[in-house]
Amino acid sequence: MLSQDKRNVIAKRIAQELEDGQVVNLGIGVPTLVPTYLNGKTVHLQTENGLLGMGPAPLEEEIDIDLMNAGKEPVTYLKGASFFNSADSFALIRGGHVDVAVLGILQVDIYGEIANWAVPNQPILGVGGAMDLVTGAKKVIAAATLFAKDGTSKLVKELTYKTSGARRIDLFVSDYAVFSFTDEGVKVVEILEDVTIQELSEKVGFTLEYAHDYVPNR
Amino acid sequence: MLSQDKRNVIAKRIAQELEDGQVVNLGIGVPTLVPTYLNGKTVHLQTENGLLGMGPAPLEEEIDIDLMNAGKEPVTYLKGASFFNSADSFALIRGGHVDVAVLGILQVDIYGEIANWAVPNQPILGVGGAMDLVTGAKKVIAAATLFAKDGTSKLVKELTYKTSGARRIDLFVSDYAVFSFTDEGVKVVEILEDVTIQELSEKVGFTLEYAHDYVPNR
Amino acid sequence: MNKVIESSEIRKYFKSGDQILTGGFGISGTPLTIIDELLETDINDLTIVSNNLGDNGQGLHKLFMQGKIKKAIGSFFTLNREAVIAWSKGELEIELLPQGTLAEAIRSGGAGIGGFYTKTAVGTELAIGKEEKIIDGETYIFEKAIKGDVAIIKAAKSDRLGNLVYHTTARNFNPVMATAAKIVIAEVDEILEVGELNPEHIVTPHAYVDYVIQSKYSKVGSEYVESR
Amino acid sequence: MNKVIESSEIRKYFKSGDQILTGGFGISGTPLTIIDELLETDINDLTIVSNNLGDNGQGLHKLFMQGKIKKAIGSFFTLNREAVIAWSKGELEIELLPQGTLAEAIRSGGAGIGGFYTKTAVGTELAIGKEEKIIDGETYIFEKAIKGDVAIIKAAKSDRLGNLVYHTTARNFNPVMATAAKIVIAEVDEILEVGELNPEHIVTPHAYVDYVIQSKYSKVGSEYVESR
Numbered sequence: 001m002l003s004q005d006k007r008n009v010i011a012k013r014i015a016q017e018l019e020d021g022q023v024v025n026l027g028i029g030v031p032t033l034v035p036t037y038l039n040g041k042t043v044h045l046q047t048e049n050g051l052l053g054m055g056p057a058p059l060e061e062e063i064d065i066d067l068m069n070a071g072k073e074p075v076t077y078l079k080g081a082s083f084f085n086s087a088d089s090f091a092l093i094r095g096g097h098v099d100v101a102v103l104g105i106l107q108v109d110i111y112g113e114i115a116n117w118a119v120p121n122q123p124i125l126g127v128g129g130a131m132d133l134v135t136g137a138k139k140v141i142a143a144a145t146l147f148a149k150d151g152t153s154k155l156v157k158e159l160t161y162k163t164s165g166a167r168r169i170d171l172f173v174s175d176y177a178v179f180s181f182t183d184e185g186v187k188v189v190e191i192l193e194d195v196t197i198q199e200l201s202e203k204v205g206f207t208l209e210y211a212h213d214y215v216p217n218r
Numbered sequence: 219m220l221s222q223d224k225r226n227v228i229a230k231r232i233a234q235e236l237e238d239g240q241v242v243n244l245g246i247g248v249p250t251l252v253p254t255y256l257n258g259k260t261v262h263l264q265t266e267n268g269l270l271g272m273g274p275a276p277l278e279e280e281i282d283i284d285l286m287n288a289g290k291e292p293v294t295y296l297k298g299a300s301f302f303n304s305a306d307s308f309a310l311i312r313g314g315h316v317d318v319a320v321l322g323i324l325q326v327d328i329y330g331e332i333a334n335w336a337v338p339n340q341p342i343l344g345v346g347g348a349m350d351l352v353t354g355a356k357k358v359i360a361a362a363t364l365f366a367k368d369g370t371s372k373l374v375k376e377l378t379y380k381t382s383g384a385r386r387i388d389l390f391v392s393d394y395a396v397f398s399f400t401d402e403g404v405k406v407v408e409i410l411e412d413v414t415i416q417e418l419s420e421k422v423g424f425t426l427e428y429a430h431d432y433v434p435n436r
Numbered sequence: 437m438n439k440v441i442e443s444s445e446i447r448k449y450f451k452s453g454d455q456i457l458t459g460g461f462g463i464s465g466t467p468l469t470i471i472d473e474l475l476e477t478d479i480n481d482l483t484i485v486s487n488n489l490g491d492n493g494q495g496l497h498k499l500f501m502q503g504k505i506k507k508a509i510g511s512f513f514t515l516n517r518e519a520v521i522a523w524s525k526g527e528l529e530i531e532l533l534p535q536g537t538l539a540e541a542i543r544s545g546g547a548g549i550g551g552f553y554t555k556t557a558v559g560t561e562l563a564i565g566k567e568e569k570i571i572d573g574e575t576y577i578f579e580k581a582i583k584g585d586v587a588i589i590k591a592a593k594s595d596r597l598g599n600l601v602y603h604t605t606a607r608n609f610n611p612v613m614a615t616a617a618k619i620v621i622a623e624v625d626e627i628l629e630v631g632e633l634n635p636e637h638i639v640t641p642h643a644y645v646d647y648v649i650q651s652k653y654s655k656v657g658s659e660y661v662e663s664r
Numbered sequence: 665m666n667k668v669i670e671s672s673e674i675r676k677y678f679k680s681g682d683q684i685l686t687g688g689f690g691i692s693g694t695p696l697t698i699i700d701e702l703l704e705t706d707i708n709d710l711t712i713v714s715n716n717l718g719d720n721g722q723g724l725h726k727l728f729m730q731g732k733i734k735k736a737i738g739s740f741f742t743l744n745r746e747a748v749i750a751w752s753k754g755e756l757e758i759e760l761l762p763q764g765t766l767a768e769a770i771r772s773g774g775a776g777i778g779g780f781y782t783k784t785a786v787g788t789e790l791a792i793g794k795e796e797k798i799i800d801g802e803t804y805i806f807e808k809a810i811k812g813d814v815a816i817i818k819a820a821k822s823d824r825l826g827n828l829v830y831h832t833t834a835r836n837f838n839p840v841m842a843t844a845a846k847i848v849i850a851e852v853d854e855i856l857e858v859g860e861l862n863p864e865h866i867v868t869p870h871a872y873v874d875y876v877i878q879s880k881y882s883k884v885g886s887e888y889v890e891s892r
Contacts, residue, residue, distance in 0.1 A: 020437065021437045023643045042437060044642070044643065046643070047833070048763060048764075049689045049692070049833045049836045050689075050833050050835050050836050051832070051833050052641045052642070052643055053635065061885075063885065063886040064832065064883065064886075065691060065692060065883055065886050065887060065888060066692050066693065066831050066832050066833060066834035066883070067692075067832040067833050067834075068689070068690065068692050068833055069833075070689075072689075072690040072692075072719065074886060077635060077832070079630050079631035080595060080597045080599060080630040080631060080642065081635040082599055082633075082635050082638035082641040082642075083635050083636055083638075083830070083832055083833065083835055084641065084835070085767075085835050085836065085837070085838070085839040085840055085867075086689070086715075086763070086766075086767040086836050086837045086840060087767040087768055087770070087771040087839075087840045089767070090547075090763065090764030090767050090768060091543075091546060091547035091548070091615065091768075092641070092643060092644075093548075093764060094547055094548030094549075094764050094768075094782065094783075094784060095545075095546045095547045095548040095615060095616075096548060097546075097615070097643045097644060098643070118789070123748055123751060123752055124760065124789070125740075125741040125742050125744075125747075125748050125751060125758055125760060126739070126740040126741055126742030126743070126760070127739055127740065127760055127761075127762050127763070127790065128739050128740040128762075128763050129739075129762070129763040129764060130762070131762040131764075131784050131785045131788060131790065132762050132763060132764035132765070132784045135548075135783045135784045135785075135786070136548055136764075136783075136784070162788065162789050163787060163788050164788065165783075165784070165785060165786060165787060165788055166786050166787040166803070167783075238665065239665045241871045260665060262870070262871065264871070265605070266535060266536075267461040267464070267605045267608045268461075268605050268607050268608050269604070269605050270869045270870070270871055271863065279657075281657065281658040282604065282655065282658075283463060283464060283655055283658050283659060283660060284464050284465065284603050284604050284605060284606035284655070285464070285604040285605050285606075286461070286462065286464050286605055287605075288461075290461075290462040290464075290491065292658065295604070295863060297858050297859035298823060298825045298827060298858040298859060298870065299863040300827055300863050300866035300869040300870075301602070301604055301605065301607055301863050301864055301866075302607070302869065303539075303607050303608065303609070303610070303611040303612055303639075304461070304487075304535070304538075304539040304608050304609045304612060305539040305540055305542070305543040305611075305612045307539070308535065308536030308539050308540060308775075309540075309771075309774060309775035309776070309843065310869070310871060310872075311536060311776075312536050312540075312554065312555075312556060312775055312776030312777075313773075313774045313775045313776040313843060313844075314776060315774075315843070315871045315872060316871070336561070341520055341523060341524055342532065342561070343512075343513040343514050343516075343519075343520050343523060343530055343532060344511070344512040344513055344514030344515070344532070345511055345512065345532055345533075345534050345535070345562065346511050346512040346534075346535050347511075347534070347535040347536060348534070349534040349536075349556050349557045349560060349562065350534050350535060350536035350537070350556045353555045353556045353557075353558070353776075354536075354555075354556070354776055380560065380561050381559060381560050382560065383555075383556070383557060383558060383559060383560055384558050384559040384575070385555075540775070540777070544780070547768070548782065548783060548784075549768070549780045549781060549782060550780075550781035550782070550783070550797070550799035550800075550802070550804040551780070551781050551797075551799055551804075552772070552777045552778075552779070552780040552781070553777060553778035553779050553780070554776065554777060554778070555776060555778070556776075569778070569779075571778035571779055571808065571809075572778075574778070576778040576779075580799065581799075601864070602864075603864075604863075604864075635832075636829070636830075636831075636832075636865070637864070637865050
């Protein structure tokens with residue numbers, strides 16, 4: 001698959017996880033593609049800098065530099081939207097009022113602890129809302145390709161990058177498969193690519209199992 | 219003096235202490251009489267239940283039961299007013315953004331620590347905003363008659379009633395005199411009644427002194 | 437998505453022993469219709485978090501008189517005579533907090549804050565048993581966040597999504613109560629279509645609100661009267 | 665009472681070594697005119713509390729490039745390339761906080777809260793050296809309130825008393841910054857007479873605002889351009 005295709009596969013699969021009426025925070029990158037695949041479901045997008053009810057990107061001539069998302073891209077707002085300050089915005093996130101956060105990751109361990117803020121061997125000078133979202137959202141879904149550009153698996157036995165917090169995520173939707181996390185460790189919920197679970201296990205470097213309630217359809 | 223006259227003397231003297239443009243919180247009772255004596259000075263009245271810019275009592279036919287002060291009396295609001303929730307209202311108070319709080323008291327000790335919430339020998343079931351105001355306002359002025367109905371002085375060497383907090387007040391305006399408080403103890407700033415400082419000392423039960431910068435005018 | 441339901445439908449969201457956060461200051465901003473519905477249920481042993489327990493025989497006062505309240509957490513019960521008597525007989529638990537601490541503790545509960553340090557009440561009877569901490573040379577006490585099972589609040593208007601605006605000082609505790617419970621039910625005077633409220637003016641975003649009911653009370657002179 | 669002053673008059677309210685709370689997220693909601701005035705002074709050694717240090721060469725970036733900033737407290741400096749380089753050379757101190765912790769710490773500073781407990785960052789590098797506390801079985805870390813000497817903020821409109829309203833996401837950190845400094849200066853697009861703002865819609869009550877200046881920038885397409 002081409003890279004853009006992979007990103008779309010991930011976004012489309014995540015869209016399936018979202019439910020009508022949910023309050024959702026989308027991180028930068030792949031997560032921003034999710035709304036394209038909602039198929040009529042209404043989700044309310046929150047952005048950390050103070051908006052619930054974010055709409056799509058504006059036309060070039062309709063850009064208002066005041067109105068942006070947390071990635072500092074121009075956005076619009078929809079009917080039913082509301083604006084609030086940063087403290088109130090993070091009260092929404094940290095108080096558990098965001099139903100789902102969809103976040104990019106650098107790594108996730110087999111119990112669902114993620115690393116998504118500090119790039120190794122680079123000065124750590126930005127965290128933004130990453131730790132607040134990991135800790136505060138009711139459900140956290142990671143969105144990323146399974147393998148980094150150097151071929152290493154982002155699903156790891158133990159994090160080697162700096163953790164984003166003790167809170168474990170619920171789901172990791174990658175280009176190859178969907179993984180769920182419980183105290184018993186990671187399980188494969190669904191395979192999205194033309195690959196067997198054995199091949200996938202080899203690729204990530206440890207044995208993967210299906211989730212009990214998952215019946216593979218291939 | 220008649221009781222209502224005494225109340226007016228106190229209110230009038232307190233009005234002199236207020237400055238144009240100040241944010242002021244008035245407790246229930248005598249403090250509510252202060253606005254009558256402002257003589258053209260504009261002060262912005264805050265009420266704990268969520269209003270800055272409180273106006274006078276409405277006409278009977280204009281009462282809106284939603285719009286009340288912290289004493290649950292109907293009020294009005296003036297141009298430039300704003301409404302906010304209780305947490306924001308107390309953020310204003312506790313964060314030091316109220317310039318002056320004018321509060322009724324049961325007792326004040328010679329260093330300015332006050333008791334104004336718990337009536338002795340009665341169940342203590344109400345505190346309201348009393349402790350927040352004592353602690354948070356930039357300046358606290360006590361407003362009360364100098365003697366309780368049983369003749370005992372409200373200015374005391376040591377509180378016998380329950381304290382409202384460690385914060386010491388700045389000024390006590392009574393019907394007899396105005397008292398200021400510093401680490402050196404209470405001083406008489408001004409005598410309002412036809413009484414000498416010696417007579418006043420006898421009445422309260424300990425020796426009172428004038429503040430250094432005060433020249434008595436009688 | 438339409439959060440507007442019939443008032444009788446809300447009864448199922450309460451259960452005995454619940455901690456219920458209630459908006460209102462006196463009667464201003466009190467969800468009178470919701471409280472009337474609670475009166476129709478057989479639940480009891482409630483802990484009520486509210487500044488006071490109603491006023492002039494209205495609001496939470498009715499709930500108290502029906503014996504449904506086990507404990508009250510608030511700042512000012514002095515004028516709730518029957519509650520004071522019940523407390524002195526050991527029939528009602530009361531936890532008294534300074535009004536600002538009460539408001540802040542509920543906001544904290546809604547904002548994911550476990551607790552906070554305040555100077556209010558330091559050295560007083562209300563600080564007994566509370567942890568002290570010196571921060572930058574000043575003494576503070578620890579106050580724990582407050583959360584609830586259900587929040588019942590009153591707003592002026594809601595759209596069908598649950599975005600709320602309030603009317604004058606009837607706002608009071610309502611916006612903070614709305615943030616700190618598992619289930620939030622708002623009683624409103626007027627229900628609007630989505631888009632009728634200006635996004636800059638919304639005080640409580642819909643994310644906080646689960647159900648909206650039309651109030652059965654309206655203001656007549658200086659009173660709230662059941663009218664529908 | 666009129667808080668509106670000429671922009672050049674504000675210079676005297678700053679001094680070297682000040683901790684300056686600055687509103688804005690990227691350029692949205694940044695007080696560009698106030699920052700320009702600061703550039704005209706000879707003050708330095710400033711500690712800036714702001715989410716980031718400007719964007720696209722505008723705002724706080726200019727202040728940084730002039731060498732006036734000793735330390736920055738914020739959440740996201742990754743895209744402030746020059747600042748990152750200065751930091752790696754030891755020429756700039758940076759204190760990194762999660763964005764929600766930053767916002768809450770400033771709100772606390774303005775609300776008389778000494779500090780608070782949050783679950784955000786527990787177990788991470790940003791929790792190193794921070795006190796832990798277990799509340800109801802969950803681990804929290806202590807975060808101290810943040811206050812400033814001067815807050816510089818941007819609003820859409822002010823009346824002459826200093827009541828403020830904001831525009832869309834340019835609101836961001838501005839209302840909290842406005843609460844937590846000894847002196848608060850607001851830059852606005854439009855100045856109104858007292859009474860022109862609806863009391864229900866005011867976001868920052870005038871009690872928080874000391875001085876108001878007219879912005880010299882206006883939006884042209886997707887940019888802020890100096891225009892007056």
